[in-house]
Amino acid sequence: MKLFDSNDHNLERHTFPQSLARAIVVPILNYVIPERRIKKMVAKLSTAGEEAIKRSGSTHAMESFYAGRQESVSLGKRAKEYLTHYVLSATMGTRNRLRIVESLLKEEIRERSQAGATIHATALGGGTCRSFANLFESISQDDTETNLFVTNIDLDATAHVRGRELMAGKPYEKQFSWRELNFFSATDVVAPRSVDIIEMIGVLDYMADEQALAILAVAHSLLASDGILITANVRPNSEAPFYRKTGWPVFTYRTPRQLGELLICAGFDSSHVELFTEPVGLHTVARARR
């Protein structure tokens, strides 16, 4: 397996003043504000804070993290939005993860499109399919011709509704199909060894090893012989006690190496497992070839 520090200039990093603010704010969130008060406080912080509490662990919360800082008129609200999106790693690291996923998808799709291939992708727990939507937008700016078809398998009907809304009226709208299904039954709707790209983000984070290996086995069985899996896992990090107190679903933190070992254990060849970390140290993104 190979480890890379992503030094892409599009990724966000804490500035020096933000790091100073973190040195004060993170221990307060972790150890000073009691659990019974933290949910109320976070819900009042910002739109992302509200979504993180009301719809914790969902694609809707992810969308509010991806949206970044909202314009606010009052100084107080602006400061809270700043704290949410530029002081905490939770939101910044998640936007970085999305950007790395997009750039890996783009690289793969460009190569396959140049060879004139039709590309079949499946998102397992894809939520709104935000990475693919952004990808289509950026491909259309480059004028790359692409025959990419995406199947999203997600249990949450509201994720599909929101994803469809996101694509509505776009030229690539018909290249998506939305399946409301448990991804452990993915082979009911997708043929084994037929998928070129599987994207599974925000999923392993919530699974102990046994369940993670089971869904990775499903992903492995769906991939064509030269197919790739793009996945991710949250790393052990300094904000962990704060997340627990907000009531966010319990994380299984994995180091980059632990994520790599999990993929190898699931049958991916170790020489084809690449791990990319992002600058705020919250997530590892993995690319594994079958």
Ligand SMILES: C[S@@+](CC[C@H](N)C(=O)[O-])C[C@H]1O[C@@H](n2cnc3c(N)ncnc32)[C@H](O)[C@@H]1O
């Ligand atoms: C944290 S969200 C991530 C959404 C998206 N992949 C992203 O990164 O923005 C996790 C998604 O996985 C879906 N999910 C969780 N367990 C699932 C299961 N057993 N079958 C299908 N989808 C599932 C949830 O409904 C949710 O949309």
